[in-house]
Each structure stands twice: as C-alpha cells, then as structure tokens.
Amino acid sequence: MLVDKSKLSSLRGIYGETLVELGAENKDIVVLDADLSCSTQTCKFAKAYPERFFNIGIAEQDLVGTAAGFAAAGKIPFLSTFAIFASGRAWDQVRNGIAYPKFNVKIVGTHGGITVGEDGATHQALEDISLMRSIPNMTVIVPSDAREVRAAIKFAAEYEGPMYIRLPRGNCHDIFDESYSFEYPKAQVLTEGIDVTIVSNGETMYEAVACAEKLSQKGILAEVINVPVVKPLDEETILKSVRKTGAIAVIENHSIIGGLGSAVSECLSENYPAFVKRIGTRDTFGQSGKDTELLAEYGLTADKFIDDIYRLIERKNGI
Numbered sequence: 001m002l003v004d005k006s007k008l009s010s011l012r013g014i015y016g017e018t019l020v021e022l023g024a025e026n027k028d029i030v031v032l033d034a035d036l037s038c039s040t041q042t043c044k045f046a047k048a049y050p051e052r053f054f055n056i057g058i059a060e061q062d063l064v065g066t067a068a069g070f071a072a073a074g075k076i077p078f079l080s081t082f083a084i085f086a087s088g089r090a091w092d093q094v095r096n097g098i099a100y101p102k103f104n105v106k107i108v109g110t111h112g113g114i115t116v117g118e119d120g121a122t123h124q125a126l127e128d129i130s131l132m133r134s135i136p137n138m139t140v141i142v143p144s145d146a147r148e149v150r151a152a153i154k155f156a157a158e159y160e161g162p163m164y165i166r167l168p169r170g171n172c173h174d175i176f177d178e179s180y181s182f183e184y185p186k187a188q189v190l191t192e193g194i195d196v197t198i199v200s201n202g203e204t205m206y207e208a209v210a211c212a213e214k215l216s217q218k219g220i221l222a223e224v225i226n227v228p229v230v231k232p233l234d235e236e237t238i239l240k241s242v243r244k245t246g247a248i249a250v251i252e253n254h255s256i257i258g259g260l261g262s263a264v265s266e267c268l269s270e271n272y273p274a275f276v277k278r279i280g281t282r283d284t285f286g287q288s289g290k291d292t293e294l295l296a297e298y299g300l301t302a303d304k305f306i307d308d309i310y311r312l313i314e315r316k317n318g319i
Contacts, residue, residue: 006173007173007174008171008172008173008174009145009146009171009172009174010041010171011143011145011146011149011167011168011171011172012039012040012041012110012167012168012169013041014146014149014150015040015041015042015080015108015110015149015153015167016040016041016042016043016044016045017044017150018149018150018153018154019031019042019044019045019078019153020044020045020048020049022153022154022157023045023048023049023052024048026076026157027052028074028075028076029052029075029076029077029078029157030052030053030054030070030075030076030077030078031045031046031049031052031053031054031077031078031079031080032053032054032055032056032063032066032067032070032077032078032079032080033046033053033054033055033056033063033079033080033081034055034056034057034058034059034060034063034080034081034085035055035056035057035058036080036081036082036110037053037055037080039082039110039111040080040081040082040108040110041110042078042080054066060081060085060086060089060090061089061090061092061093063079063081063090064079064086064090064093064094064097064098064105064107065093065097067079067098067103067105067107068093068097068098068101068103068105070105071098071103071104071105072101072103076104076106076157077104077105077106078106078108078156079105079106079107079108080107080108080109080110081109081110082109082110082111082116082123082125083109083110083111083112083113083125083128083166083167084109084111084122084123084124084125084128085109086107086108086109086128086164087109087125087127087128087131087132087164088125088127088128088131091131094107094132094135094138094162095135098162099135099136099137099138099162100136100137102137102161102162103162104160104161104162105162105163106156106157106163106165107132107162107163107164107165108153108164108165108166108167109125109128109164109165109166109167110167110168110169111123111125111167111168111169112125112128112142112166112167112168112169112202112253112254113125113126113166113168113202113203113253113254114126114253114281114286114291114294114295114298114300115168115169115170115203115253115291115294115295116169116286116291117169117170117288117289117290117291117294118288118289118290119288120286120287120288121285121286121287121288124285124286125166126254126255126280126281126285126286127254127255127257127258128164128166128254129142129166129230129252129254129258129259129260130254130255130257130258130259130262131258132164132231133230133231133258133259133263134258135162137161137162138162138163138164138231139159139161139162139163139164139185139229139231139232140163140164140166140229140230140231141156141163141164141165141166141228141229141230142165142166142201142202142227142228142230142252142260143165143167143201143202143228144172144175144176144200144201144202144203144205144206144226144228145172145173145174145175145176145205145206146172146174147174147175147176147177147178147180148175148176148180148182148228149167151180151181151182152165152182152228153165154182155182155184159184166202168202168203168253169291170203170291172203172206173206175190175205175206175209175226182228184229185229185232185233185234186229186234186237187199187225187226187227187228187229187234187237187238188225188226189223189224189225189237189241190209190224190225190226191209191212191222191223191224192221192223193212193220193221193222193223193224193245194221194223194244194245195215195220195221195222195245195247195313196215196220196222196223196245196246196247196248196249196309196312196313196316197222197223197224197225197238197241197242197244197245197247197248197249198211198212198222198223198224198225198248198249198251198309199224199225199227199238199248199249199250199251199260199264200224200225200226200227200250200251200252200260201226201227201228201230201252201260202252202253203253203295204251204252204253204300205226207251207295207300207301207302207305208224208251208302209224210302211251211302211305211306211309212224214302214306215306215309220313222309223241223244223245225237225238225241227260230259230260230263231263233263233264233267235267235271238264238267238268239267239268239271239272242268242272242274243272246274246275246316247274247275247276247277247312247313247315247316248264248268248274248275248276248277249276249277249278249279249305249308249309249312250264250265250276250277250278250279250280251279251280251300251305252279252280253280253295253300254280254281255280255281255282255283256278256279256280256281256282256283257283259280261276261278261279261280262278264276265278275312275315275316277308277309277311277312279299279300279305279308280298280300281298286298
C-alpha cells in the first residue's frame, strides 16, 4: 500500500478536482464558499458549473445556514472555508442547523492545523477536530494524502448525513499506492509491529511512517495505523494492536485536547488501559512561521518525537 513518498500533492487541489468529477456525475451536488474559493480550490467547481456554485461572502454563519437550506431541498451541498471559521465562527449553526436535523451537508475545512504558517495563531485551527467530534450526528474525517482525499470526498457524496472533512494548506507526501481503498470507518494497519503502536492521520501520517522506519533501524518494530475516520473511531483495530504492543503513541497536527489522541485515550481507558503518549500541540496557540519550521517547533516531526516514543517504550518495559 505504501509508495515512494518523495512526491508531493496539494490536497486542496485534489479536493477541487474531485468536486468537478462529482459535479458531472450528480446534478444535485452544489458547492458553497465564503469568499475563499481560490484558497479552498472550490474555484475549480465554480468554473465548471457556475450555476451550482454560490459565494456567500465573508459570512460563515450564513454559509452554513444556506447549505442547510439546500440540503432541506434535496441537494447535496459541499461547503468550504478555512477550518478555523467552519468549526469556530459557525459552530452554533453547524450544531443546530446541520447536525441536529441530520442534514446532508458536507463541511470541508481547509487550512487545518499549525501548518497554516504565516497566517498565524488566529487562522491555525488546533481545536477543530475537538469541536466537530463533540457534535452528535457528525462524522469527522482527516485524510492523509491525495488518494485518500479523493476517496474520502467521493465517499462523502454518497454518504447520507453531516460530515466534516479537514484538509491542510500545504502539499503532502503521497503515501498510498493505487491499491488504496477507503473503507468507512476502518483504520488501516500500514506496517505491523510488536513493540509499540503509532497512530496518526493528516499531514503527520507521513512523519509517523518515517518514525517507524527510524525505529526499525534500532531494532524496534512499530505497528503504524492510519486513522482517517476520527469519528466514528475504529476501536476494534486500535484495541487489537495495543493488546499486542502494550503501548501507543498518537500523533496529530492538532491540540492533544479533544482530538484523535483524546478519542484513542477514551477508547483505551474504557476497554484496555495501556501506556499512551499524545503528541500534538499542548494547550497552546500557534504562531507565524513556515510550515516546516512550525512542525519542528511544536515537535511534530519524526526527528522530534522519536524520543517521546523511546520513553514510551521504556515506560512500558518498566525501565
């Protein structure tokens, strides 16, 4: 399943291309944006199907309400804006206007995580997964590479119900080959191991794979799991792995509070208590900087968090 990871792809670009493909197949698909279509790449759909594209302007709450209206009329709306605005500024409308009535709206938040870069703390969504995961009826997906984005967006068009999909600003390494298949809500074991489980998604999935490769050079066999669906969580796959390894590290471009790390910890605490290390931003806001510099600054690269995983294994072994 894994490929040469030297290639980079724009996940936002793949999202826009996939919308155009879906628009040709299903005339009920409409796309809405908040005056950010060049950034979210919904401009590609706007160019192909201008009669089905709606720029609501810098009015995210209206964006959500309008999308709910389209869904009530039987359309399949994809709405896009930056993740910080979709999850924060319009949270009340998402909760009460989309999730409560179970409207078939697909919210695609781009520019998620610390890697928004120079835009800084006000635009870096480090709490969006937590906010969306807490809403009843809401499915939450965080794809890791181009193939997974394409598959997730196509799945979203067929799925009936509210959904939040988070995409990054920058380009991501290709991870999966042509055999990849998105199986909702399954997680995928990418490499098998016995010493520690490493779980991730989104941009940090590449770093998780790189970390496992570094560990293998030291004789440590890490089991790496890709978890694109944060909610509902594939608890079975995670529990099966941790029963074998005895320890798990969760890596995410998000706060350690309320995100994938919290979801995994909740699962283990109720079913199989084990040693856990949550690796993400630690109850802090971000700052301006280049995406690669910020990943390193907040400890979200393999070179940075490998020591955390060494210490986790030592704890498990009673050292």
